Amino acid sequence: MAEPKPDELVQIDYAPPHAPWPGPGAQFRKGTYSHAGAAKNLKYLGLPNPRDWQPPDADWKLPENWREIVIQGMRERLEKYRSFRLFMDICVRCGACADKCHFYLGTGDPRNMPVLRAELLRSVYRRYFTPAGRALGRLAGARDLTVDVLKEWFYYFYQCTECRRCSVYCPFGIDTAEVTMVARELLNLVGCNINWIVEPVANCQRTGNHLGIQPHGFKDTLDFAVDEIAELTGIRVEASVNRKGAEILFVAPSADFYGTPHYYTLLGYLMVLHEARVDYTFSAYASEGGNFGMFVSHELMQRLNAKIYAEARRLGVKWVLGGECGHMWRVLHQYMNTLNGPPDFLEPPVSPVTGTVFSNARSACAVHICEFTADLVAHGKLRLEPARNDRFAVTFHDSCNTARGMGLLEEPRLLLRAACNRFFEMPENTIRERTLCCGSGAGLGGDENFETRMRGGLPRAAAVRQVKEAHGVNLLACICAIDKASLPKLLDYWVGGVEVAGVHELVGNALVIEGEKPRATDLRGEAYV
Amino acid sequence: MVTAAIAYLAFAIFVAGTVWRVVAWARVPVPFPIALTCGQQKSLDGIRAAWLENPWTPAGAACRTALEALLFRSLFRNSRAQFLPGPRFIYRPALSLWAGALLFHVCLFWVWIGHLRFFVDPALLGPANRFVDAGLLAGLAFLFLRRVLDPRLRYLTLLSDYLPLALLATVASSGILMRWWFHTDAAAVKRFALGLATFHPIAPVGVGLLFYVHLFAASALVATIPFTKLAHIAGVFFSPTRNLPNRSRARRHVNPWLAPAQVHTYAEWEDEFRDRMRVAGLPLERQ
Structure with missing residues (x-):
């Protein structure tokens, strides 16, 4: 498939259609929707109506009583979620909210205005x-549930990233993420x-991580990372798997073990945890911090998180x-304790190095690696x-979930200021709680x-371009596995010449490990300037 | 007496409808602590937390909700995005909606308070002055015109969005006409209102047509509050993204309907991968 060029995509028409809302249903144009969930994954998870189909098909092979199922499902959720x-x-x-959605800003499609996205439901x-x-x-703004409406739901609720930016601006705090989750x-x-969600969920259910890596493969990767650090620094760090009696269980998004540039963040974690002499272990059974179950249902989120x-x-x-990840931290911070707690077999977290009591995590007993490392840095x-x-001029991209579903804003900045000499913020309407x-x-x-x-991603990329032009920024730091997977492509497409790294990669670069040999290169194997 | 009956009916619908609406919201649980954070969390000692934008305590969350209800905090953040070649976006502060909405709501509230003088004897407060009346009309005109003139807003506006505006315009303009130009016998209105308030209704005597327009439109407005988007008056206090403290890791939020998870257990997992784990030298629960 030929990918459209940037100068084609910037032809955005923000003028709303002449025909009144709701207008014609969704158009499944190639490149603008995701593939349907594969039957084998739905079967493995016990989800309803596994079959072969694709969104552009005229016949979606819905169950005969699909309308009753959906209406009944809506009734149940109206009784379960006050938010909804x-x-x-x-x-x-x-x-x-209208022009606060990145999808609206990037498409001009009026149904991407959060108000109209919710209006679909x-x-x-x-x-x-x-x-x-x-x-x-119609007079009261009501409409029948038809197949076309259902198709519209599919198109637009899988065109919402549950980022919650619109809710920041809503005078009633209406949260489109809640609406999308129910939809x-x-x-x-x-x-x-969609398959990009249900396949990772099925993998995670079976192997313990989204990528479907089995326990021996997981161990191999960690061993490889340990070797790589030894080669670079002359120091052999410890990375145990499924070790009983460790003080801390470390859980990261699985992309950190296999993705690029995620992997360099993993090296950073290993180096920091070694240098701080932390007694911790990984788990191959719980080898995923991320939780794509959240993008299916509260029930699947709970199952994976458990x-x-x-x-x-x-x-x-x-x-x-917990490692660097966006929606993982939405789950660990706002859901885990409720879904699968209380963890009364754990203890309120205390840093074994500084003695700091993480009282903000005393009940859920889960601490973000940026909180942990920031505490180390603050204590010298x-x-x-x-x-x-x-060699990097760095900017920081707040990930949606840690910014708006947690408020983890200063900890990563503290780390970046300590680990980099050149750090520049993007414009204020595009960072912190307003992050894109x-x-x-x-x-x-x-x-697809x-x-x-x-x-x-255009609004985010445009903000990066601004700091690139103003300060020569050539590296975007972030604390989210999805960012690390998607932003390199996005920034290549719209900006060019800006790399993406995890905060702990930069900390790992800057960290002087006791007894290390002079490093020839940084974690990416490239020469220091 | 028909007049009094209509007023009573409208009021009864309003009260019953509001109770129904609020109870309908209140009895649905808040299953998860989904505070929307707009500032730094409370974490390390050296980092200053935003107690209002990211409240740690219920009191902080109450202040946040109050700020939302009284001063429209979130609307105050509003901006307007503009797409420029580059590609580049600029986000300009856009406070007209905040100012217009605040003007309208404050003036409406003020005028409403001014009406209490009809229901209390002796009147404790005077009526709203002409600046307030003018502000109310200006606020209404703003809210209406932006829906008509801004193409994006025109597109997202439903027919039902014009109904409250029309009722409010009727109520406000008839009231203002009575007060400043076509004077109505205020003493007669007060006798009628006191009759309503003391449950000894009497027919209004010596009031003009405008009074009936005013009263009936106000009755219609009040009766529709619980059943239309006007329910936002009560709803703003219920919003879980604003009224919950962000301390879910420090204190467990209980979900009343949650069932235990159907976990793929460690034992099942080890059963599937035991051989390969043994080869890789990973610890096993069962050999």
């Missing part, structure tokens, strides 16, 4: 659950999902340390030589979805 019910009722359509809610909608239909649950009830506490209990650790426990990162999504989150990172991803 409230967000169906109180939107005043003020339009403040709200119109059906009104028709079946409100007196005015039942009686007045995806409804779509899943009749077997409408492995972390279960493994912490089996190994007898005291607490859990790590010797850092920022000059080793001097990479355009590939929430399971939308498939190659290329055009939508490039469009969705």
